[in-house]
Amino acid sequence: MNYKSLIVVCNTGDSTISVIDPYLFREIERIQLPNDSGPYHLVGYDKSCKILVSQYYADSITSIDLLKGEILDSVATGRRPWYMVCDQEGGLAFVTNSDSDTISVVCIKKMKLISQMKTGSMPQGIDFNPHLRTLAIANFNSNNIMIIDADDLSEKKIIRLDKNPMQVKYSSKGDFLYIGCTSSNNSDMGSIKILDTGSYDTLTDISLNALPGQICNTKDGKYILIASMGNGGLVVVDIGEKKIVNHVPTNGMTHGMAMDPKEKYVYVTNPNDNSISVVDWVEGKKINSMKVGKEPNGIIFI
Template sequence: MMWHGKIAVANKGEDSISFLNPHRRREEYRIYLEPGVGPCALAKMKSSPILLVVQAHDNSLACIDLDCGVVEKILPVGRCPSFITVCNKTHTIYVTNADSDSISVVHNGDDLKVMSQVPVGSMPQGIDCHHYLPLLAIAHMDSQDIWFVETEGYTMVKRIAVGGYPIAVKFSSKGNTLYVGCYFHNHRLLNKVLLVDLCKHVVYREIAVGCMPHRLLETSDGRYLLVASCEAGNLEVVDLVSGSVVHRVKVGEAVGDMALDEGGVCAYVTAPYEGRVCVVDWKAGKKLADIQVGKKPSGIVYLEPVITRREE
């Protein structure tokens, strides 16, 4: 199946995966999963044809072979899995399990398998792996803190309490800052992105954003941070130099997730209630197109082509 360079979308409401052609801005085909599994988040290892699908209702991780378009394996994880990150350096996959206060550690070696279930804080949500250090950052809603966990023995090396409910974390490309999406129950005006200095482990800047900033994505130049504000239904573009929102694009009644295309020019943002993906020129702050997909689209990921070196 021709999946290279396409964008995959998890349709949580109908248990399917849509595959979009970013050049033609249309859905090309769809893979259906078992009924009732609730695909909610997606990830892909580099140089691998395996698409990883977090299945919230089935408490599992599905592994789809993109070359043949079938589910190759289903791995049990903890209760209510929601966020996923991958470390391409060690070929390790991490999934947060909100209702069992743990993360599942999956190794992608000769055979995909769950290596361990690691206890963490209360109601873990967002998780990210540092680009070059053996370090995880995990956001916990109930305990209102960020844990830093080393990936050799999986012990906590640092805890930072935050005011509010952290839901998303993302390491900067330079590795010196952690972005944290933080919101407050019943108060739509107090939603922020926190910037944490990883040397001093302190919050050094707070940037006001829309309600429930639950997905964060740094642009390739490191100058801007894209924020998916779930309850506000907006994609917001934050200038990290000035610390202000420079564009706010209405996507739908709510926002699910987002991904950048190959050149990083357009953001593809899921709108769950409308059953579509919104194509946004984030630099101009303008919506370009809508692509209809399945019911309640949630997770989304760009499927980079696997590059094989030719022999000299």
């Protein structure tokens, strides 16, 4: 396989990986993982198209060479690994383990577990700030965000919230932290909190009328894009105006999200429909959809 760009999708329900040509918008390969391993989230870590995949039911992460279509290695983590983020400079992957209330630290080159750290209850989203070299971890049941030093794993700050955090995302410059939250009273009434990373004070809290899935932000810092897990579709938030400027329906519940390098198209996973959709988020319209494996969740554009 020799492609300039690829879309890669985790199909949790049938334990497969879909590899898609973004220009032809068709699946070019389906990689079978061990049965019932439950691939959930994925990140790229190598320019030669190598990825890491969290295996939710197998309590592990695995590395895959997409060009060869081969599984390279796997390593055990904590129980029910969910989301991951890579520190490219340090060669490390950080994984949230939702049932064991920990994060696992894995040396990517050796695919070896080098550390485990306790978190709050039911850690979900995680992100790495290369400018400050910190990790942000969303502890869903604890209603807080942990800020961790990525080098020595010391706790720098606990940010207590009035809602359950699901996802975290640092801005491109590392000066803001976006938090996708649900309401304890109404799970469909989620919001996006925007925090200053200097003080971690909340600058604004934007109501979404949606259960937030994964979050993406534009490089210019003007927009946040949110996958709507409750109402489905893609929500576009204007940060300066502090409001929703568009909601683009796709194919029901939407979870994962990836943006092309030119920031023109967003690709989202629709787990209930076993499909992915491509959205022109500026124009506010769905361009196309295609079937993949069963229950697609994580997605990346590489």
